[in-house]
Amino acid sequence: MHQYVETQMEEFECILSMFPDDEELSYDAQLKDEYENYLSLEENTARHPETRLQYTIHFTVDGQIPALEIKYPRQYPMETVEFVVHCPSLSREAMKRMVTELMCTATGSDGEIIVLQLYQQMAEILEDCLVNAQATQQATEALDHLSITDEPKQVTLGRRAIYFHHIIASTKRRVVKEWALELDLGGFSKIGWPGVVIVEGDEDAAQEYVRRLQHLRWKQMVVRGEQTESGESIEAMRRLPRGFTEFPENGMSDAASLCREVGVEDLFLSVMKIYRSEEREPSDSNGTDSGKSSKKASKR
Incomplete structure (x- = not known):
């Protein structure tokens, strides 16, 4: 019996050193003295304390104070340690899971001290339950803020029709295409004299594309x-094919046909300075393009 008490006290002293504050560990100091006195006497003359050694480890989790109450059987650790879990805030399902897992650990100790492992396991389960509870609360709050009457978020699609005196240099032809693809813009270029670029995609991306080319x-x-068009989805508003096509110098008619087929013929006509009677483009004092204005093409 003496060796069991010695092992129990060694484990208890270890726990006490880890949790020196009263808020962390509660125990009967008088009972502790009785066990220390028992160990100080010869085994054949010492009388085993009548009360079993017990203590309670307190946790602090999200403002709550769960507790693990430990009671040593006479022949612990050869006997399975007794424990009680206190955590009123846990759901019945979570409490059942915790007790089951701790019991599996306790009964599988194989004669080894096990209290510290029980404490660590309980701390992990509490943390897991806290994370799950917070996630559930956040999801609930997010749903509470949603209303079926709320309008979906609007996005803006932009198209640009750009005229160039010419597009010949291989480097410029390459970046005209690469930048469009990088910015997820669909459209085409027609190289040669004159050069034409028509693109569509997110309005911010279209603006960035023009800024890059202007440099x-x-x-x-x-x-x-x-x-520009506003709607719920950029993809739903696209008319030009995804990707970017380069038409050759003699491909103007093919470019025009593509625009006609997808319903952006007016945009193509504007780049060639062919306008409907109601949408004449203003000219500068010399009768030439200002080079800076952005003309809205009508959408039919």
Whole structure:
């Protein structure tokens, strides 16, 4: 019996050193003295304390104070340690899971001290339950803020029709295409004299695309047509094929046919300075393009 008490006290002293504050560990100091006195006497003359050694470890989790109450059987650790879990805030399902897992650990100790492992396991389960509870609360709050009457978030699709005096240099032809693909813009270019670029996609991306091209050296570059549409999805509003096509120098008619087929013919006509009677493009004092204006093309 003496060796069991010695092992129990060694484990208890270890627990006491880990949790020195009264808020962390509660126990009967007088009972502790009785066990220490028992160990100080010869085994054949010492009388085993009548009360079993017990203590309670307190946790602090999200403002709550769960507790693990420990009671040593006479022959612990050869006997399974007794424990009680206190955590009123836990759901019945979570409490059942915790007790089951702790019991599996306790009964599988194989004669080894096990209290510290029980404490660590309980702490992990409490943390897991807290994370799950917070996630559930956040999801509930998010749903509470949603209303079936709320309008879906609107996005804006933009199209640009850009005229160039010419697009010949291989480097410029390459970046015209690469930048469009990078910005997820669909459309095409027609190289040669004149050069034409028509793109569509997210309005911010379309603006960025024009800004990049304007930083290159061109003999003439003018945005002659713009269109914007608002809706729930950029993809649903696209008319031009995804990806980017480069038409050859003699591909103007093919480019025009594509625009006609997808319903952006007015945008193509604007880049060629062919307008409906109601949408004449203003000219500067010399009768030439200003090179800076962005013209809204009508949507039929």
